[in-house]
Amino acid sequence: MSSQSTRPTFDPHDPLGIDDLLSPEQVAMRESVRALCRDHVTPYVGEWFEKGEMPTVRELARELGKLGVLGMHLDGYGCAGMSAVDYGVACEELEACDSGLRSLVSVQGSLAMFALWRWGSEEQKQQWLPHMAAGEAIxxxxxxxxxxxxxxxxxxxxxxxxxxxxxxxxxxxxxxxxxxxxxxxxxxxxxxxxxxxxxxxxxxxxxxxxxxxxxxxxxxxxxxxxxxxxxxxxxxxxxxxxGLKGPLSCLNEARYGIVWGSNGAARSCLESALSYTKEREQFGKPIAGFQLTQSKIADMAVRVHNGRLLALHLGNRKDAGTLLPQQVSFGKLDNVRGALEVARTARTMLGANGISLEYPVIRHMTNLESVLTYEGTSEMHALTIGQAMTGIPAFRG
Missing domain, CATH: 2.40.110.10 (Butyryl-CoA Dehydrogenase, subunit A, domain 2)
Incomplete structure (x- = not known):
């Protein structure tokens, strides 16, 4: 029996101890992606969002290429050949920074590069994939x-x-x-x-x-x-x-990344709300000390970290070659919907500051409105799951 002194302590940023399920290499890779975001995106993304631009997109692509995250789950042609879980962990960090950054990587690697890698001729692969993996071509x-x-x-x-x-x-x-x-x-x-x-x-x-x-x-x-x-x-x-086998196979790759990425946006909103409510005082004490605030924080934490477990489970299935498209729909539907709930709740907890780009919450909230509908609307994913459960297609009358 372990002694009291050797028991792990509760970590508000990892309340279920999910990091214990990641390898040291995956944790190190996550830190590298987080550092890239911190150095090249986070200080500027609020201004980019306000102006409606990403002026350094080509430079960012090259930095992402140096880090090896473009097409990182593909083998050969300059790609890193990493696991599906590795890719998911990177997507979580990228979207914790901004959905637009994760979209850049997802479209590059899971759509354009995957289409070439899976369906292209050898000449097409040789011509484009090494340059795309390096971020030299978008x-x-x-x-x-x-x-x-x-x-x-x-x-x-x-x-x-x-x-x-x-x-x-x-x-x-x-x-x-x-x-x-x-x-x-x-x-x-x-x-x-x-x-x-x-x-x-x-x-x-x-x-x-x-x-x-x-x-x-x-x-x-x-x-x-x-x-x-x-x-x-x-x-x-x-x-x-x-036929549609080609494009739909690519969409399934992108949707997998969204399962992780959307949860990164939710995590960012939770962390912002937790930090803000511990510092913001009303009626003589931090608002984190009030029951309703703690109830919201608990609900948000359950949503975010259940989402992490779901993403990790699907990633392990993908690495094992057993992940089904219907399971990807399950993850995309639940994690994006949950992330939007978390973002909306966090927005209320920050009060008027919740609509300020000084904080990431309103940016994540509006971005997630797009994530909810791209790569398959929530309705289409619900119908995909419904057909899988019942055996009856409902897409057409």
Whole structure:
């Protein structure tokens, strides 16, 4: 029996002792990502958010490349070849800083790079992946359209053959990294079904105007992709994959990162609320000493750290090769919804200061409104789980 002196002490930042389940290497990697955020993003992200810009996105990409987090869960081609849990831990730290930063990494690694790694030809992989892993080239992923989101099978962007070439026409919308990308992975209808194309962004007919007037993910580059008679060589198409299997496999990778990342945003809100309420005094004592405040803190802590356990469980399943898409939907639905609840509660606990960019809470809260609906709305994930539970599809009447 252990003695009283050897028992662990309760850590408010890790109340369930989940860090004990991480390897020393994972903890060290987390600290490296946290340091990058502290040095290159945290001091400036409030101002970027207020101005609606991420002016150092290319420099950030290179710093992230040096750290090895771009495509870090992929093997070869300059990628780090780390585990799914490693990647999740990094996503948690990135989004604890800002959802826009995690989106930059997620779109680069889990969408654009994963599409190339999983479905590209050897020539396509060799041409792009090493540069993308180093942050020297930024990628984007063109699937969502102005009128097609949850139902990508109805996309209007199309590609037709013209001799040995392909000619693409269409529009994509809400594309992270589009304006600063060197390469776009564009999904289009063809006579053979949906296919993926590797589109260098300097190709004539391609443009990516940045979307302005956003009130969420403001410290992130969000774009429209415009394809007007974009002519590509025959080898620009992914050689084997046809249909929605290609893009949906990539979305599943991105959703996995969101399970971890959204919980990082929630953790940041909890830590802000805990720190603030211990310092803010009303009626002669810190507001953390009042029962209602402590009840809120307890509920938030349970939500955040249950979310960590869920993310870690799904990460272990992914590393074991047993993670199912429906389980990713489970995690994305619950952790994002829970993170938004935590952010909203934290906002109230900070009172008027809760709407100030001096604190991260309002920024996380508005960002999570986007995270709730991108990579599959909460309704679509609920229906995915519902179909898995009942065996009855409800997507169409």
């Amino acid at each position: 990628g984007c992923f063109g699937l969502t359209e102005p009128d097609q989101g949850s139902d990508p099978s109805s996309m209007r962007t199309h590609a037709r053959r013209d001799g040995d070439d392909w000619v693409l026409n269409g529009r994509k919308m809400w594309i992270t990294n589009g304006t600063v990308a060197s390469v776009a992975i564009v999904w289009a209808q063809t006579e053979d079904g949906v296919r993926g194309f590797v589109v260098p962004t300097d190709t004539p007919g391609f443009s990516a105007p940045e979307i302005k007037q956003k009130l969420s993910l403001r410290a992130s580059v969000t774009s429209e992709l415009v394809l007007d008679d974009v002519r590509l060589p025959a080898d620009a198409v992914f050689p084997e994959v046809t």
